[in-house]
Amino acid sequence: MNAEPKVSVHPDSGLLAASVAARLVTRLVDVQNERGTATVVLTGGTLGIGALRAVAESPARSAVNWSAVDFWWGDERFLPADHSDRNAVQARAALLDELKISPNRVHEFGAAGDFENQDDAAVDYARRLQEAADKDAAAEVELRDPRLPRFDILLLGVGPDAHIASLFPEMAGIRAKGQTVIGVTGSPKPPPERVSLTLEAINSAEEIWLAVAGQDKAGAVGLALAGAGPVQVPAAGARGHKKTLWLIDQEAASQLPGRLIGSEEASEDGSGNPER
């Protein structure tokens, strides 16, 4: 049974990015204390990359042993390897290059030019995930899904249409079953060709954090948290095993059902007296 969503509202997108960064550093330190290494699944998008920039700017980042963090991605735009619209290119520029992470720990999706099409890149990523899962299993790491390594933290952005990763409303990807990775064609957001984890794969994560800012996302956030179905509102379907945390700014919170505002604080201190 995966975790019900909790919500934490921040005054603006800058403070939100800083808060996601601080949480990420803290959680990575805690996970490394528990099991030596940690695995994070990155997202693209405004907040996803903004949070990585905020980690780069934070002095606290040196508390993490970055040589023992594995980075995967929730989705990628199927473009040439050095294209500036690739989520991995943006993540490298925002943080990974500065941390000098070993390429062995940075698990990017295959690029156009290296693979004939997005479906081949999806098959390749699923194979690499399976290999990582087999290594975890051999090291007796507890897995939620035998096809996937342990994902300690999985970050998601949310589009104005409520898409997560490259799973768009009413499209085949959000309905995919029995696969961990899919090729996407006809994405309504450019570029049209993409590669994405499926909802099944996303929901294997221990913790899912959805980081969302801006008035244009308020409708998507409101619907997702009001209990819409995932086919119409993909963000509604994201549920981590231990935690599903919505980290949002005031603007994105403007259509949130009132009972959910500050639900993280309310549930954690037991006061029932949420903060804003």
Ligand SMILES: O=C1O[C@H](COP(=O)(O)O)[C@@H](O)[C@H](O)[C@H]1O
């Ligand atoms: O295309 C994508 O969009 C989403 C959300 O992006 P945003 O700029 O609206 O925040 C992102 O999460 C996803 O990884 C990306 O490929």
